[in-house]
Amino acid sequence: xxxxxxxxxxxxxxxxxxxxxxxxxxxxxxxxxxxxxxxxxxxxxxxxxxxxxxxxxxxxxxxxxxxxxxxxxxxxxxxxxxxxxxxxxxxxxxxxxxxxxxxxxxxxxxxxxxxxxxxxxxxxxxxxxxxxxxxxxxxxxxxxxxxxxxxxxxxxxxxxxxxxxxxxxxxxxxxxxxxxxxxxxxxxxxxxxxxxxxxxxxxxxxxxxxxxxxxxxxxxxxxxxxxxxxxxxxxxxxxxxxxxxxxxxxxxxxxxxxxxxxxxxxxxxxxxxxxxxxxxxxxxxxxxxxxxxxxxxxxxxxxxxxxxxxxxxxxxxxxxxxxxxxxxxxxxxxxxxxxxx
Amino acid sequence: xxxxxxxxxxxxxxxxxxxxxxxxxxxxxxxxxxxxxxxxxxxxxxxxxxxxxxxxxxxxxxxxxxxxxxxxxxxxxxxxxxxxxxxxxxxxxxxxxxxxxxxxxxxxxxxxxxxxxxxxxxxxxxxxxxxxxxxxxxxxxxxxxxxxxxxxxxxxxxxxxxxxxxxxxxxxxxxxxxxxxxxxxxxxxxxxxxxxxxxxxxxxxxxxxxxxxxxxxxxxxxxxxxxxxxxxxxxxxxxxxxxxxxxxxxxxxxxxxxxxxxxxxxxxxxxxxxxxxxxxxxxxxxxxxxxxxxxxxxxxxxxxxxxxxxxxxxxxxxxxxxxxxxxxxxxxxxxxxxxxx
DNA sequence: ATGAAAGCGCTAACAT
DNA sequence: ATGTTAGCGCTTTCAT
Numbered sequence: 001x002x003x004x005x006x007x008x009x010x011x012x013x014x015x016x017x018x019x020x021x022x023x024x025x026x027x028x029x030x031x032x033x034x035x036x037x038x039x040x041x042x043x044x045x046x047x048x049x050x051x052x053x054x055x056x057x058x059x060x061x062x063x064x065x066x067x068x069x070x071x072x073x074x075x076x077x078x079x080x081x082x083x084x085x086x087x088x089x090x091x092x093x094x095x096x097x098x099x100x101x102x103x104x105x106x107x108x109x110x111x112x113x114x115x116x117x118x119x120x121x122x123x124x125x126x127x128x129x130x131x132x133x134x135x136x137x138x139x140x141x142x143x144x145x146x147x148x149x150x151x152x153x154x155x156x157x158x159x160x161x162x163x164x165x166x167x168x169x170x171x172x173x174x175x176x177x178x179x180x181x182x183x184x185x186x187x188x189x190x191x192x193x194x195x196x197x198x199x200x201x202x203x204x205x206x207x208x209x210x211x212x213x214x215x216x217x218x219x220x221x222x223x224x225x226x227x228x229x230x231x232x233x234x235x236x237x238x239x240x241x242x243x244x245x246x247x248x249x250x251x252x253x254x255x256x257x258x259x260x261x262x263x264x265x266x267x268x269x270x271x272x273x274x275x276x277x278x279x280x281x282x283x284x285x286x287x288x289x290x291x292x293x294x295x296x297x298x299x300x301x302x303x304x305x306x307x308x309x310x311x312x313x314x315x316x317x318x319x320x321x322x323x324x325x326x327x328x329x330x331x332x333x334x335x336x337x338x339x340x341x
Numbered sequence: 342x343x344x345x346x347x348x349x350x351x352x353x354x355x356x357x358x359x360x361x362x363x364x365x366x367x368x369x370x371x372x373x374x375x376x377x378x379x380x381x382x383x384x385x386x387x388x389x390x391x392x393x394x395x396x397x398x399x400x401x402x403x404x405x406x407x408x409x410x411x412x413x414x415x416x417x418x419x420x421x422x423x424x425x426x427x428x429x430x431x432x433x434x435x436x437x438x439x440x441x442x443x444x445x446x447x448x449x450x451x452x453x454x455x456x457x458x459x460x461x462x463x464x465x466x467x468x469x470x471x472x473x474x475x476x477x478x479x480x481x482x483x484x485x486x487x488x489x490x491x492x493x494x495x496x497x498x499x500x501x502x503x504x505x506x507x508x509x510x511x512x513x514x515x516x517x518x519x520x521x522x523x524x525x526x527x528x529x530x531x532x533x534x535x536x537x538x539x540x541x542x543x544x545x546x547x548x549x550x551x552x553x554x555x556x557x558x559x560x561x562x563x564x565x566x567x568x569x570x571x572x573x574x575x576x577x578x579x580x581x582x583x584x585x586x587x588x589x590x591x592x593x594x595x596x597x598x599x600x601x602x603x604x605x606x607x608x609x610x611x612x613x614x615x616x617x618x619x620x621x622x623x624x625x626x627x628x629x630x631x632x633x634x635x636x637x638x639x640x641x642x643x644x645x646x647x648x649x650x651x652x653x654x655x656x657x658x659x660x661x662x663x664x665x666x667x668x669x670x671x672x673x674x675x676x677x678x679x680x681x682x
Numbered sequence: 683a684t685g686a687a688a689g690c691g692c693t694a695a696c697a698t
Numbered sequence: 699a700t701g702t703t704a705g706c707g708c709t710t711t712c713a714t
Contacts, residue, residue, distance in 0.1 A: 007707055018685045023709060034683050056462045057407060058707030060398045061690050071442070076430065082423035089417065089444045093455075098462060101412070101442040103430045114434075121397045121439060228624075253624070260628050283569075283594070284625040287601050348691055359701050364693060375699050399691030402706050 006050045014046040015039070022047075026054070060122070069097050069310070070118035073129045074106045080280070080299055081129055084151055087303025088127050088310075095311055097124070104131055112137045119146060125310045127151060128160075132195040147313035149306045154196050154324070161313070163306040163325040167197045170295045170329035171204025174249055174277050177333065179212045182340035183247040183275065189234045189259055191226035191251045201251055201279070220245070223255065231258025239266065246340050247275040253282055256292065271338030281332055291334035302327050347391045355387040356380070363388075367395070401463070410438050410651070411459035414470045415447040421621070421640055422470055425492055428644025429468050429651075436652055438465070445472055453478045460487060466651045468492060469501075473536040488654035490647045495537050495665070502654070504647040504666045508538045511636040511670035512545025515590055515618050518674065520553045523681035524588040524616060530575045530600055532567035532592045542592055542620070561586070564596065572599025580607065587681050588616035594623055597633065612679030622673055632675035643668050 012022035017039060024033045025043035046052075060066045069092045073081035089099045102118060104111040108131045115137060118126060125147040130138060132153035141148050142159045154162035178186050188205055191198045206216045220242065223234035231250055235258060238245060250256040256278035263274065270276045270290035281296035305327065309320050353363040358380060365374045366384035387393075401407045410433045414422035430440045443459060445452040449472045456478060459467060466488040471479060473494035482489050483500045495503035519527050529546055532539045547557045561583065564575035572591055576599060579586060591597040597619035604615065611617045611631035622637035646668060650661050 005707095008709095009707080019708080020686080020710080021684055024684090027709080036683065039683080053457070053461050055402075055707050057398060057401045058690090059709080061396075061402050061692090061706090062708045062710090064690070066398060075427065076417070077420070077423045077427045079418070079420065079423075082418045082420075082426075085423075085426075085442065086416065086418045086444055089442055090446070093444075098458065099442045101426065101430055101440045103427055103434075105431070116394075117439065120394050257624055257628075282625065283598055284623065284629060287598070287629050288625060289628060289630050346691095349693095350691080360691090361693080361702080362700055365700090368693085377699065380699080396691050399706090400693080402690090402708090403692045403694090405706070 005055070006052045007055070008052070010050055011043065011047045011052045014050060015043045017043060026052075066122040066124055067097050068100050068121060068123045070100045070102065070121070070123035070126045072102045072104060072111065072114055072118065072126065074104050074111075074131050076101065076103050080152070080297070083299035084127070084129060084303040084306065087300055088307045091304065091307035091311060097311075106131055108134050108137075115141065119144070125149075125314045127306050127310055129153065130155070132192060147310055147319075149310045149313075151302060151306050152197060156196075159323070161309050161320050161323055161325070163302055163309065163327065164197065165297045165302065165329050166326035167200035167329070168204040168207070169326075170279070170297075170331065171201040171249070172207045173204075173331045174293075174295060175205040175208030176211070177331070177337065178247045178249070178275065178277070179208060179214065181275070181337060184214065184340070185242065185245050186220065186247045186249060187238045187242065187245040188221040188223075189231050189238070189248060189250040189255050190221055190223045191230075191255065193224060198251060205249065223251070226252045226254055228254045228258040228261075231255030232262050233258070235259040235262035236266075239268075245274070247277070247337070250276070250278040253278060253280045270336050275337045277337060281330075285332075286334060288336075290336045292336045293334045294332045296330045296332055298327050298329065346396070347393045348396070349393070351391055352384065352388045352393045355391060356384045358384060367393075407463040407465055408438050409441050409462060409464045411441045411443065411462070411464035411467045413443045413445060413452065413455055413459065413467065415445050415452075415472050417442065417444050421493070421638070424640035425468070425470060425644040425647065428641055429648045432645065432648035432652060438652075447472055449475050449478075456482065460485070466490075466655045468647050468651055470494065471496070473533060488651055488660075490651045490654075492643060492647050493538060497537075500664070502650050502661050502664055502666070504643055504650065504668065505538065506638045506643065506670050507667035508541035508670070509545040509548065510667075511620070511638075511672065512542040512590070513548045514545075514672045515634075515636060516546045516549030517552070518672070518678065519588045519590070519616065519618070520549060520555065522616070522678060525555065525681070526583065526586045527561065527588045527590060528579045528583065528586040529562045529564075530572050530579070530589060530591040530596050531562055531564045532571075532596065534565060539592065546590065564592070567593045567595055569595045569599040569602075572596030573603050574599070576600040576603035577607075580609075586615070588618070588678070591617070591619040594619060594621045611677050616679050617677045622671075626673070627675060629677075631677045633677045634675045635673045637671045637673055639668050639670065 008019050008022050012019045022043050025040045030040040071088050076082050092099045102114040127149050129151045130153045135155035135158045138158045150160045150162040152164050209216045222238045223230045250259050268274050277293040279295045281294040285292040349360050349363050353360045363384050366381045371381040412429050417423050433440045443455040452472050468490050470492045471494045476496035476499045479499045491501045491503040493505050550557045563579045564571045591600050618634040620636045622635040626633040626635050
């Protein structure tokens, strides 16, 4: 804290008035309190002259309002989460709020600790992108009275407003397209099993296969994390076990990268030997050796929706009526998908 | 702020002691103040039972320490800045500090306002990634006593510790490599002229040309922003004006993307018709149609260095002796660079 | 039209 | 071994 900072006391003294008058004058309540133009001006000029900057801390204590929003993400450097952070920051800014950023480094135990820290800092609202393995600690948040919104990885049994992509519809569209083009054996390189986005994506694939009267097999779903390594390992494993796979649906860019590396090692080319689609679009996707088909999540809209719901909740004091908000994804077809006879 | 929150008062009452005793017991100062095991236990259990969470706001006011670090970036969704934010957040966390995130949306006027807001919130330190056009307002920060570190875009006349990539050395290496491979007419698609990174990169190219006894011409340096559009426009303009350009050095990924789009329109292929190198590496760079050579900035190290210098400054109360910290960049050679006879 | 005083929740100096 | 008191900087009620 800036040592020896200028306080209201100093301003009041310099203007020859009491602290209360100084406070009122600066708060723009001169009218309301019938403070003379004279006084108001002299207070204002004293404040300017001394470089007075009101203490937000003192104000928060007095008003019982921190003006703080907490944003908790598993990794700010992940484009998805940084986009969420950006939208929330913009919305906060527009409402005179500030953002406390916390990064759980993909670890639930950090998430628990940070959630606690944020609440100790009296945040007025929380945007939480959970790690997703476990949601017990989120129930605490749900029963506390601090407004909160979950983003991306929700939990069926945690009663908190949740904003997420319509993963199921997005995945269904991908699978349908692959089926239309003659693919019958479609491998999924998934992310973390058990998380909502992952399970809904698997469900979307299953939907499309059923609709087409084709069988769905868990044997074709591999991988255990949203990481490059998982994509790489799962890709090799799948192709070893099921050589007739003709299309690969990877559940994230990282996974796609791993798969691409594995395919390169096996001297398989996209889309001639194998078709490839991935979740999450990407500026370079169209310039890849095989321009990559993707499911583009509307990250900005997700972030804005979450921020909007949170701020509404703070302002009205009421939970929004709808709990699940599914934001449509956009399928972007590029050359990485080929056809099979 | 959580209405009707449990305060120390409640805990003290429940335990039948004074607030001071309660405070001391919970602060782990039982030994020091010779508080009986008895008392300590009963205070602790009361706190647990009531779900007491100390108010950070009150503590900050009392201790005159906010425990807050301000991080100001032009755009958190830009991978460079989100990486910086991540490192600073991690370091803050390790030192019991929290991070206030502010996003200037690439606008200097926002930067000024936000800087003020952060200081009103009594941040104990500032990591600033300036927009870079203008540095007047940063001089205020330099003379105030809040510790601050500039990242990426420094200003020669602002006396603040600055951490940035060694842009000049990085660019020089790129240009040397191109020259070695027979390129004589090298176009630079630059970012925002006047900013430190941009000027140093241009200087690096000039260095390499001079060393090789080749002329340097401003006519070969085009573009005005670190954006895709600027890359696209500058690329077309340059190729129209100077048809014998054989290599393109783009100063960011966004610019590279624009250039790639322009080249595609002109049916020019990389590296056969034109070589291409860019600043900023990228997970997909190696999988592009023409695997892209890049200069990889060590973003994590930049972030860690900045955070370290800031925290050192906070703890010791002294400015670090060295003002400029240049972090080496790594040149990654891929197939996008061809040779010329 | 303005001031005095209380109090937000906490810690620490000063009593016992 | 524990309590009392003052005060961090601000806003607001209650006086005048």
